[in-house]
Amino acid sequence: MRRVLVGIKRVIDYNVRVRVRPDGSGVVTDGVKMSINPFDEIALEEALRIKERGEADEVVVISLGTDDTQQQLRTALAMGADRAILVRTDATVEPPVVARVMQKLVERENPIIVILGKQAIDDDCNQVGQMLAALWDRPQATSASKIEIKGQTARVTREVDAGLETVEVDLPAVFTTDLRLNQPRYVKLPDIMKAKKKPLDVTDLAALGVEATQRLKVLRYEPPPQRQKGIMVKDAAELVAALRQKGLV
Amino acid sequence: MNRILIVAEHEAGKLSAAVAKCVSCAASIPDAEITIAVLAADGAAVAQAVAAIAGVARVLLVDHPANEPALAAVLAPQVARLAAGHSHVFGPSTTFGKDLMPRVAALLDAAQVSDVMTVESAQRFRRPVYAGNAIVTVEAVGGRQIVATVRVASYQAAAAGGSAKVEAVKLDVLLPTHTRFVSVTAARNDRPDLQTASRVVSGGRALGSAENFALIQRLADRIGAAIGASRAAVDAGYAPNELQVGQTGKIIAPELYIAIGISGAIQHLTGIKDARTIVAINKDAEAPIFEIADYGLVGDLFSLIPELEKHL
Ligand SMILES: Cc1cc2nc3c(=O)[nH]c(=O)nc-3n(C[C@H](O)[C@H](O)[C@H](O)COP(=O)(O)OP(=O)(O)OC[C@H]3O[C@@H](n4cnc5c(N)ncnc54)[C@H](O)[C@@H]3O)c2cc1C
Ligand SMILES: Nc1ncnc2c1ncn2[C@@H]1O[C@H](COP(=O)(O)O)[C@@H](O)[C@H]1O
Numbered sequence: 283m284r285r286v287l288v289g290i291k292r293v294i295d296y297n298v299r300v301r302v303r304p305d306g307s308g309v310v311t312d313g314v315k316m317s318i319n320p321f322d323e324i325a326l327e328e329a330l331r332i333k334e335r336g337e338a339d340e341v342v343v344i345s346l347g348t349d350d351t352q353q354q355l356r357t358a359l360a361m362g363a364d365r366a367i368l369v370r371t372d373a374t375v376e377p378p379v380v381a382r383v384m385q386k387l388v389e390r391e392n393p394i395i396v397i398l399g400k401q402a403i404d405d406d407c408n409q410v411g412q413m414l415a416a417l418w419d420r421p422q423a424t425s426a427s428k429i430e431i432k433g434q435t436a437r438v439t440r441e442v443d444a445g446l447e448t449v450e451v452d453l454p455a456v457f458t459t460d461l462r463l464n465q466p467r468y469v470k471l472p473d474i475m476k477a478k479k480k481p482l483d484v485t486d487l488a489a490l491g492v493e494a495t496q497r498l499k500v501l502r503y504e505p506p507p508q509r510q511k512g513i514m515v516k517d518a519a520e521l522v523a524a525l526r527q528k529g530l531v
Numbered sequence: 532m533n534r535i536l537i538v539a540e541h542e543a544g545k546l547s548a549a550v551a552k553c554v555s556c557a558a559s560i561p562d563a564e565i566t567i568a569v570l571a572a573d574g575a576a577v578a579q580a581v582a583a584i585a586g587v588a589r590v591l592l593v594d595h596p597a598n599e600p601a602l603a604a605v606l607a608p609q610v611a612r613l614a615a616g617h618s619h620v621f622g623p624s625t626t627f628g629k630d631l632m633p634r635v636a637a638l639l640d641a642a643q644v645s646d647v648m649t650v651e652s653a654q655r656f657r658r659p660v661y662a663g664n665a666i667v668t669v670e671a672v673g674g675r676q677i678v679a680t681v682r683v684a685s686y687q688a689a690a691a692g693g694s695a696k697v698e699a700v701k702l703d704v705l706l707p708t709h710t711r712f713v714s715v716t717a718a719r720n721d722r723p724d725l726q727t728a729s730r731v732v733s734g735g736r737a738l739g740s741a742e743n744f745a746l747i748q749r750l751a752d753r754i755g756a757a758i759g760a761s762r763a764a765v766d767a768g769y770a771p772n773e774l775q776v777g778q779t780g781k782i783i784a785p786e787l788y789i790a791i792g793i794s795g796a797i798q799h800l801t802g803i804k805d806a807r808t809i810v811a812i813n814k815d816a817e818a819p820i821f822e823i824a825d826y827g828l829v830g831d832l833f834s835l836i837p838e839l840e841k842h843l
Binding site: 294296299300301302309376377378381400401403404405406407408409410411412413414415416417419420421422423424425427437440441442443444445446447448449450451452455460461462495496497498499500501502503504505506509510511512513514515517518519521522523524525528530531 | 542602603604607625626627629630631632633634635636637638640641642643644645646655659660661662663664665666667668669670671672673675707709710711712713714715716717726730754762765766771772773778779781786787797798804808809810821822823824825826827828829830835838839841842843
């Protein structure tokens with residue numbers, strides 16, 4: 283069985299204007315729309331395409347989170363994943379812990395590929411994929427914008443500061459997705475119904491033998507410094523004059 | 532004493548400008564002793580360049596043919612070995628550092644702080660989350676080593692004037708062969724570099740085509756600026772990916788940023804918040820970009836760009 287594992291994190295939807303709670307204890311989440319991390323949607327889409335091309339047989343989605351995370355896993359099943367695993371936890375889990383959990387599931391599921399997002403848009407850490415690859419002692423190709431599977435190897439194009447880098451890796455390997463890898467499909471209504479019958483296993487950290495150790499204590503949240511709203515100029519001449527005066531051009 | 536190891540980013544024998552910024556960040560840790568690791572195929576020139584950064588106490592040079600081009604899977608076990616005896620391991624928050632440092636952190640079973648923007652103490656740091664909509668103060672607990680990436684837009688480069696000793700180091704580490712570099716396609720040009728330029732002109736979806744995007748290039752050339760783009764402009768193929776500015780592109784801090792035909796989505800704004808002066812040109816007076824612009828000009832870019840050029 284050629285299996286692909288995909289990480290799915292439940293996050294505040296990217297369209298929500300996130301606000302810090304007045305007491306600095308976190309951000310406002312009451313009544314806020316939650317979604318699949320956009321990079322994880324791209325990861326799932328890529329896994330589905332790999333399967334549709336016949337290069338894999340099964341796509342399994344994994345999430346660590348509260349019970350509510352079942353909603354995002356159901357959406358992932360409706361998109362086309364074959365089954366889901368929820369590692370239920372009410373604690374905030376840091377990337378090293380997520381990576382350990384993934385490693386445990388990798389040992390159990392023996393995938394040829396693990397695809398994660400390059401970053402979760404809540405913590406913006408950009409860590410889990412690389413950490414998992416290190417713990418598993420396997421290749422990583424982060425910020426992928428193209429993935430080609432060639433038997434026991436894969437060729438991956440990565441978005442890097444200089445431009446586009448291509449690497450070749452032996453499978454199994456860990457990939458993380460960038461925005462331009464693909465355009466995720468929309469979920470169709472009948473698929474939502476079908477997804478209700480797909481398996482969603484619930485387990486927890488203890489069952490996997492992973493401790494939710496805290497490495498970083500969050501002391502406080504603050505809003506970012508606000509920039510002052512500036513002035514409107516009436517035409518190009520006035521703009522150039524203003525920039526000249528400040529010595530900017 | 533806090534012993535900080537910084538991993539030097541370099542390419543084709545040239546040191547990345549991000550490294551001197553990492554030194555500034557490391558130097559803001561109390562009682563810091565800064566060591567720089569240069570992992571290269573033939574890194575003598577890079578090692579000399581880092582040795583000349585003020586505040587650097589030591590340079591460790593690891594020459595190995597496998598070290599260039601840089602691959603995280605190959606570098607990580609070497610960096611992890613060098614990290615012994617260090618309290619902190621820093622790298623820049625560039626695609627190089629983002630790829631490498633978490634792999635190092637996992638090998639060390641360390642804590643990792645991504646995108647450090649302020650150092651409050653040896654264990655306490657501030658960093659942005661939620662696309663910069665919140666800043667958190669985090670404290671490393673449990674006495675582990677601390678791995679961090681430095682948000683380079685938050686720091687000035689450390690000055691020159693150092694004269695650190697360079698030590699060649701041989702590491703007895705098994706290097707993996709499961710990851711192989713194939714190629715890199717970089718649009719080489721003589722324009723200023725987006726991440727270090729003092730002026731940047733960026734274009735958005737409104738440009739409408741790759742041909743029209745040349746208007747942005749022309750204006751940028753006129754004022755000696757680097758070129759940037761919004762995600763929408765990159766997705767549509769008007770500009771290459773390495774020009775994307777924002778949460779998931781480049782975070783920049785130029786003296787002057789000119790956004791043309793860009794609406795000002797939060798993911799874009801987080802990449803330019805540290806710019807000294809922001810100029811926005813947009814035909815929609817309600818565009819969110821005007822909320823943070825120092826100078827706003829409402830109008831059609833296709834007539835305003837030529838007019839700007841006339842006055843420049
Ligand atoms: C996970 C995630 C990460 C993202 N990361 C980034 C990122 O790093 N960087 C980024 O930029 N975006 C990012 N985005 C996308 C972001 O949300 C916006 O979609 C994007 O920035 C919009 O680009 P734009 O402003 O060019 O296009 P639009 O929002 O379509 O704006 C075009 C603007 O041009 C104006 N206009 C149109 N015609 C003219 C004309 N003739 N003259 C003058 N003005 C005109 C319009 O009024 C409009 O304001 C991300 C999104 C997600 C979900
Ligand atoms: N709680 C989680 N559950 C499932 N996947 C996760 C979780 N946290 C992180 N990931 C995966 O790791 C990627 C990178 O996350 P991060 O390192 O936190 O930015 C995400 O895009 C997900 O694919």
